[in-house]
Amino acid sequence: MGTGRKPYVTHDIVPFDMPAERLVPPPHLGPAATRIFRDLIVRVPAGQFKPSDLSLVCRWAEWTAVADRAAAEMATSDLVTADGRPSPWIAIAERASKQLVALSLRLRLGPQSRASKAPKTEAPGQQSYYERMAAEEDDGEAGDGVVGDRS
Amino acid sequence: MVKPETELSAIDRDALQRCYDAVRAQGPEQAAHLDHIERISGWRMAAESASFGLQCKSLKLRPWECPPSCTKDDEVDVTIWGHKPKEIELRRRLQAAGLSLFEGDPEAALADTSAA
Numbered sequence: 208m209g210t211g212r213k214p215y216v217t218h219d220i221v222p223f224d225m226p227a228e229r230l231v232p233p234p235h236l237g238p239a240a241t242r243i244f245r246d247l248i249v250r251v252p253a254g255q256f257k258p259s260d261l262s263l264v265c266r267w268a269e270w271t272a273v274a275d276r277a278a279a280e281m282a283t284s285d286l287v288t289a290d291g292r293p294s295p296w297i298a299i300a301e302r303a304s305k306q307l308v309a310l311s312l313r314l315r316l317g318p319q320s321r322a323s324k325a326p327k328t329e330a331p332g333q334q335s336y337y338e339r340m341a342a343e344e345d346d347g348e349a350g351d352g353v354v355g356d357r358s
Numbered sequence: 359m360v361k362p363e364t365e366l367s368a369i370d371r372d373a374l375q376r377c378y379d380a381v382r383a384q385g386p387e388q389a390a391h392l393d394h395i396e397r398i399s400g401w402r403m404a405a406e407s408a409s410f411g412l413q414c415k416s417l418k419l420r421p422w423e424c425p426p427s428c429t430k431d432d433e434v435d436v437t438i439w440g441h442k443p444k445e446i447e448l449r450r451r452l453q454a455a456g457l458s459l460f461e462g463d464p465e466a467a468l469a470d471t472s473a474a
Contacts, residue, residue, distance in 0.1 A: 335419050335420050336418065336464075336465060337419070341444060
């Protein structure tokens, strides 16, 4: 161990020859959710999720699996049951979609989360008193103690 | 070097007092800040701090530009803060108009003088 002064800044870097750490699906996830989990993890930047985000990512994967299943059921069966009521898969798909929308914001997924904030309208640059003095000199105006418009 | 408080002229003291009062009136945080300076360094420093802040704001100064309250003499040197030509020019205008270098809004004070 070195005896010198400890650095003020500790750099968190990934060694050149080591793979970047990414979240690993926990064993309790079902096969469909595990596939969705891995698919998501490899498609986002390595640093997007931290280990503390694991449960949220798991919920994302589970609800995505539910939504996929509901979509498949709705595509292959009638949307109205034999007794004239809406298919229960509609409610399931709706609920899964709501959960996914909420989770996508938390996990910064989707175009809205990726987009940079809308640029604000910037006020025109204000000149300082000295800059206005210089500008007026350039314009050939005589200085009388009052420099330009104070607006 | 900061001159002793006793060496302040009447117009300087008046301008500093107005700056001090104006900043205190801006709100409790500003008043507490002035109280803190005054407790440690005295009224003169608190009032100069108020003047400095007001001048920077009213003249819309850049961080590298010096308000007239900090120009200590008439020596022009483009490499030294507080001695740039425009900074000295404003200092001279204020002095020629009989105004204090501590005026919170030097531009308005000059305009009032020229209008009178």
